[in-house]
């Protein structure tokens with residue numbers, strides 16, 4: 196079984212200076228902020244590895260490939276992916292931002308040329324990303340698509356997919372290939388590999404492949420909105436008191 | 450003495466509201482942030498010793514009557530203020546009393562003529578620093594635990610701040626102090642700029658870790674606060690050894706930037722967004738003081754670094770570090786490492802220039818061999834002197850169950866201690882001995898260890914004060 200996990204190394208937005216937020220453009224240099232894995236992607240990567248472990252344990256063949264479309268993949272991220280158990284890290288050599296169709300085109304072009312399997316991705320890369328890429332990949336590949344996935348278990352050549360939709364769980368059985376977008380999964384962190392294992396992975400490097408991306412979108416404009424909320428501490432003794440104060444403030448009591 | 454009788458006697462002595470034996474309060478007041486305790490707590494295990502009670506004296510006189518009573522009754526006392534200790538130093542002894550100075554939080558005097566501030570032991574450093582900043586002054590003391598630590602603990606641990614290369618460690622900042630001896634005597638060391646009247650008695654208490662008395666009041670030097678004059682720069686440098694050589698060159702040339710930090714390639718990638726060329730270390734510099742001096746210092750340091758082939762990375766990595774350097778304090782009780790299944794911490798040592806690089810190499814080589822579940826080890830130098838520097842190792846290792854967190858952790862610490870001692874370095878640069886490094890203290894001090902024993906014997910003959918720190922407990 197081939198397992199592909201699409202991921203994106205995002206700028207660590209918590210580290211971005213307020214000044215950069217206020218005058219954000221596509222070209223703003225955020226390199227100083229460092230890059231991290233988005234939380235949904237991190238879940239997807241770990242779920243992919245757990246699937247691989249379970250398949251191997253039950254005697255089936257399994258391979259995990261981590262796939263990213265980015266020129267900016269920090270070496271420590273690719274190293275930790277190899278050390279965690281990915282057989283291959285593929286880096287498509289293009290930087291595409293704010294263009295989900297183009298991202299999906301390039302990722303699915305690669306997937307079309309690779310042996311078929313399960314394709315996992317985080318529901319949304321970062322908060323500024325569209326969340327549309329996984330579904331667009333499924334459309335381009337003509338594969339079934341499952342969103343809001345929490346876990347995937349192998350099941351006799353099939354997969355049991357647990358989804359969290361409208362505050363209820365739905366369990367679906369599907370035969371790969373398919374595309375799954377991982378959402379709020381309890382599996383939230385990529386496993387840490389021991390240093391010995393990291394060292395044993397030697398100097399494995401991501402496989403860099405050319406990607407003929409369209410020119411970057413130039414017509415994007417960002418505007419910082421200076422919106423603040425006034426906050427007041429209610430001098431209430433209890434929640435009932437607080438409720439009455441709020442109602443009064445809203446004109447609910449005469 | 451029976452636990453309940455002890456609690457009652459203390460309540461009568463300093464007031465009922467000033468004493469508690471509530472298990473939740475005791476747990477809170479026994480907390481220490483050493484890595485394996487964080488893991489254990491994450492796992493719902495509370496294995497720290499259980500004190501009989503915690504007592505919160507409100508002034509030196511109450512501390513005096515408390516200690517005198519405990520001393521007369523042979524009850525153990527564990528001093529504490531901010532509770533940010535990371536070395537088991539603020540954990541109580543089973544059945545003992547936690548003497549918590551955090552309610553002694555009076556800012557006593559700001560003397561702008563003689564340039565010092567006097568504060569009670571429970572004044573939080575962050576509060577004090579903000580108070581001073583608003584009036585154009587600073588203590589110059591910026592440990593990462595600034596939002597947590599209080600004056601008593603900062604002095605008792607011989608702490609150091611991130612701007613130490615200019616302002617020094619706490620030992621350079623304390624002008625005078627007041628402390629209470631175990632027999633209840635209140636002693637005061639006066640505020641003078643310098644004197645030649647015998648050994649410097651302040652230093653007996655600075656770093657005493659609660660083992661000989663309770664520090665009640667401290668006078669600290671103050672400096673002009675002018676952050677607008679800061680010069681900042683970050684540099685990539687290709688190896689740790691070259692970086693250490695560069696630090697030595699900067700220090701020996703006579704420059705005193707406030708911040709001079711050299712992070713190894715692992716930290717450059719992980720904590721600084723991989724902004725330097727791959728495999729490089731990153732060196733952060735902040736110079737401050739009068740504008741002309743800050744600028745000259747910055748440019749002087751830059752010139753030296755140029756000679757080492759350092760890549761100029763601009764000021765942004767430093768600005769980022771400055772904003773986020775203490776963020777970890779807010780996450781300590783989130784059990785992030787426990788959730789990852791890991792025990793993690795830091796361990797700081799120091800040595801002369803000729804040995805420090807060897808220690809760094811030896812630790813990085815030995816740890817992966819001797820700690821099977823190690824996932825990361827890195828190091829940085831953050832406090833430099835003309836004669837040498839420190840290395841602050843960070844490590845993380847996977848743990849299968851809470852019982853194993855401590856042995857896995859101590860196995861890592863052991864390697865760092867051994868490699869340091871082998872080369873004549875110091876096993877504790879600024880977190881103190883606490884109770885976890887005590888076993889190595891005889892080797893740390895060699896023939897002068899006896900002085901520590903004698904001081905303890907003279908000042909705390911009944912050995913009631915913070916048993917287990919600094920000195921090995923006699924069987």
Ligand SMILES: Cc1cc2nc3c(=O)[nH]c(=O)nc-3n(C[C@H](O)[C@H](O)[C@H](O)COP(=O)(O)OP(=O)(O)OC[C@H]3O[C@@H](n4cnc5c(N)ncnc54)[C@H](O)[C@@H]3O)c2cc1C
Nearest residue numbers: 530531532533534538592593594599601602608609659664
């Ligand atoms: C996130 C984090 C970052 C840190 N960064 C730094 C750093 O940059 N530099 C640094 O030096 N340390 C650092 N530390 C360690 C710690 O903050 C310092 O040791 C600090 O000085 C402890 O102060 P406290 O008030 O919290 O003391 P506590 O934790 O309350 O006590 C520490 C020790 O001092 C003794 N003690 C406390 N109060 C008194 C008193 N009034 N009289 C006598 N003995 C007393 C205690 O018995 C104990 O042994 C860090 C800790 C954390 C958790």
